Amino acid sequence: MTPQLKSARPLIEDHALIGDMQTAALVARDGSINWLCLPRFDSAATFAGLLGTDKHGSWRIGPATPAGAPAPCADRRRYRGETLVVETEWDTATGAVRVLDFMPPREGHAPQVIRIVEGVSGTVEMQSRLSPRFGYGKRLPWIHDTGGRTAAVSGPDALWLDTSVPGTKKDAIVHHAFTVRAGECVAFTLSWQPSHAPAPEAPDAELALALTTSFWEEWVEHLVYDGPRHEAVTRSLITLKALTHAPTGGIVAAPTASLPEELGGVRNWDYRYVWLRDAAATLSALVRNGYIDEAVSWRQWLLRTFGGDPQNLQIMYRLDGRRDMPERELGWLPGYEGSRPVRVGNEAVDQLQLDVPGEVIETLALAHAHGVARCESTEGLILKLVDYVREHWRKPDDGIWEVRGGRRHFTHSKIMCWVAADRVVRLVEQGVLDADLRELVSLRDEIHAEVCERAYDATRNTFTQAYGSTELDASLLLLPHTGFLPADDPRVVGTVDAVRRELAPDGVLVHRYQTDGPNVGRDGLPGGEGAFVLCSFWLVDALALTGRLTEAERLFEQLLSLRSDLGLLAEEYDPVARRQLGNFPQAYSMLGLANSAVLLSDLRKAAAVPVMAA
Numbered sequence: 001m002t003p004q005l006k007s008a009r010p011l012i013e014d015h016a017l018i019g020d021m022q023t024a025a026l027v028a029r030d031g032s033i034n035w036l037c038l039p040r041f042d043s044a045a046t047f048a049g050l051l052g053t054d055k056h057g058s059w060r061i062g063p064a065t066p067a068g069a070p071a072p073c074a075d076r077r078r079y080r081g082e083t084l085v086v087e088t089e090w091d092t093a094t095g096a097v098r099v100l101d102f103m104p105p106r107e108g109h110a111p112q113v114i115r116i117v118e119g120v121s122g123t124v125e126m127q128s129r130l131s132p133r134f135g136y137g138k139r140l141p142w143i144h145d146t147g148g149r150t151a152a153v154s155g156p157d158a159l160w161l162d163t164s165v166p167g168t169k170k171d172a173i174v175h176h177a178f179t180v181r182a183g184e185c186v187a188f189t190l191s192w193q194p195s196h197a198p199a200p201e202a203p204d205a206e207l208a209l210a211l212t213t214s215f216w217e218e219w220v221e222h223l224v225y226d227g228p229r230h231e232a233v234t235r236s237l238i239t240l241k242a243l244t245h246a247p248t249g250g251i252v253a254a255p256t257a258s259l260p261e262e263l264g265g266v267r268n269w270d271y272r273y274v275w276l277r278d279a280a281a282t283l284s285a286l287v288r289n290g291y292i293d294e295a296v297s298w299r300q301w302l303l304r305t306f307g308g309d310p311q312n313l314q315i316m317y318r319l320d321g322r323r324d325m326p327e328r329e330l331g332w333l334p335g336y337e338g339s340r341p342v343r344v345g346n347e348a349v350d351q352l353q354l355d356v357p358g359e360v361i362e363t364l365a366l367a368h369a370h371g372v373a374r375c376e377s378t379e380g381l382i383l384k385l386v387d388y389v390r391e392h393w394r395k396p397d398d399g400i401w402e403v404r405g406g407r408r409h410f411t412h413s414k415i416m417c418w419v420a421a422d423r424v425v426r427l428v429e430q431g432v433l434d435a436d437l438r439e440l441v442s443l444r445d446e447i448h449a450e451v452c453e454r455a456y457d458a459t460r461n462t463f464t465q466a467y468g469s470t471e472l473d474a475s476l477l478l479l480p481h482t483g484f485l486p487a488d489d490p491r492v493v494g495t496v497d498a499v500r501r502e503l504a505p506d507g508v509l510v511h512r513y514q515t516d517g518p519n520v521g522r523d524g525l526p527g528g529e530g531a532f533v534l535c536s537f538w539l540v541d542a543l544a545l546t547g548r549l550t551e552a553e554r555l556f557e558q559l560l561s562l563r564s565d566l567g568l569l570a571e572e573y574d575p576v577a578r579r580q581l582g583n584f585p586q587a588y589s590m591l592g593l594a595n596s597a598v599l600l601s602d603l604r605k606a607a608a609v610p611v612m613a614a
């Protein structure tokens with residue numbers, strides 16, 4: 001785990017995630033909530049301080065500080081057991097205090113953020129500074145007291161603040177100064193409502209805490225994983241669940257937008273959408289660990305979203321299945337540590353990424369294998385997806401990494417086309433699907449032959465990033481997992497070793513592809529980026545599947561040490577600055593961890609040799 005870091009602005013990994021499975025907030029170590037989009041993950045942020053300063057919206061509760069002095073970072077924090085309730089604690093000269101932060105899962109009520117201040121020892125002077133700035137930090141609210149409550153209203157949005165403590169207002173900021181003694185509790189609740197609607201009921205903070213705690217404890221009870229690093233797997237799965245949108249079954253890639261892949265750089269993207277690829281991988285991790293209901297909801301989401309028209313497949317959608325997410329720059333936000341532009345929306349929506357049908361089909365097949373009941377419509381959808389592959393697989397595409405440098409014949413995309421055909425062949429053989437087996441086998445074999453001929457560099461004994469290219473690509477680490485060739489085939493082992501050699505200079509942290517030297521700008525973007533956390537877990541899996549289990553276990557432990565003190569991982573990691581980078585927490589990274597843990601545990605059991613000491 002990373003040590004407790006203190007800096008003027010919080011590091012990415014300094015944030016805790018809280019959420020209600022419709023949206024999420026980030027709580028920094030100084031007690032500030034500096035990211036929250038209401039009412040949904042992809043709504044405009046009400047607190048956008050993460051991508052700017054406090055003046056772009058934040059809500060801090062913590063020990064009082066003199067005006068202008070930096071807010072003190074907490075001395076300790078943790079999730080309360082296996083829940084999404086975070087406890088942040090400060091020791092001060094006069095006593096100790098704890099703040100509990102959480103968002104109750106919505107049971108027909110308004111979205112709520114609840115903060116309970118508990119006196120632990122002595123007496124502590126506290127402050128609450130609530131500064132809502134709707135529209136990603138742009139709009140000042142009209143703040144007023146009504147019926148003993150405080151409302152902050154702007155355009156369509158209204159926030160309602162309830163607390164027993166008297167407050168003041170200045171410059172569209174609500175201030176509370178109060179004292180908490182050992183054993184005392186002071187609650188603050190914030191509810192969102194459309195501004196035209198009547199005021200929502202004030203939440204009962206203690207009841208909400210009890211319900212939220214039991215929701216997460218009951219959810220975790222269904223986890224079937226019983227291998228090593230149980231706590232890391234549990235935290236990963238809780239995080240993945242927090243990224244699912246309960247009403248629709250959609251899953252966001254991450255709850256944030258524009259956290260940079262390079263500090264000060266331009267690689268800043270909005271991840272608050274449902275990528276079919278990321279969602280399929282998230283579902284696979286959940287299903288493997290006993291979570292079936294989420295797979296059923298996601299299957300319905302797929303059918304609603306494109307079941308009637310799979311030939312017009314997009315690679316991503318909004319949570320409710322809408323197809324539009326125009327990319328735009330928010331010029332008024334300075335960006336995380338100056339990383340501009342801040343973008344919302346995502347232009348990659350119009351890309352052709354031919355790996356996607358294979359990923360969706362594979363996850364649906366996995367769900368079936370784990371006991372999700374058959375569904376005729378889904379079976380029809382799978383057949384239409386394989387038709388899509390048949391029609392498009394010969395085309396160049398934009399690839400798994402969504403490069404913006406032009407289409408190529410990416411090897412990973414072709415291999416995933418093979419996966420699509422292969423998994424459907426198996427489902428037909430099992431009698432689950434009814435289709436022309438001969439045609440499917442011929443499609444599968446044709447793709448296989450072409451990839452082996454055009455994507456394999458015999459002189460270096462490695463598959464390459466694209467047909468005829470010399471570059472390598474971390475997505476090739478998935479080769480042993482796909483079954484495209486036997487894991488012990490020399491071409492597979494050669495590829496795993498070549499990728500590790502060229503893309504993981506330290507042998508641990510894997511880059512997606514090279515962005516330096518002659519490769520600058522090849523992906524259509526200036527600058528570089530960190531190591532990609534998911535690819536590093538893929539290396540663990542690839543080593544394990546190619547017979548190097550002990551080495552894989554060692555690498556896995558090294559990767560676990562990159563997690564934040566709360567067990568969270570962003571999309572990327574900067575090996576030089578030793579900091580997390582990119583959107584946070586990222587489903588890809590959390591699911592990579594869970595999948596590697598399960599694989600290592602299964603292989604270790606099969607080898608019947610004790611796990612090496614951590």
Ligand SMILES: OC[C@H]1O[C@H](O[C@H]2O[C@H](CO)[C@@H](O)[C@H](O)[C@H]2O)[C@H](O)[C@@H](O)[C@@H]1O
Pocket residue numbers: 253269270271275277278346347348400401402403404588
């Ligand atoms: O690197 C350029 C691209 O980066 C983003 O894509 C990445 O995030 C996606 C969501 O997690 C993931 O599916 C993809 O594999 C990643 O490369 C960004 O969303 C793109 O707009 C951008 O072109």
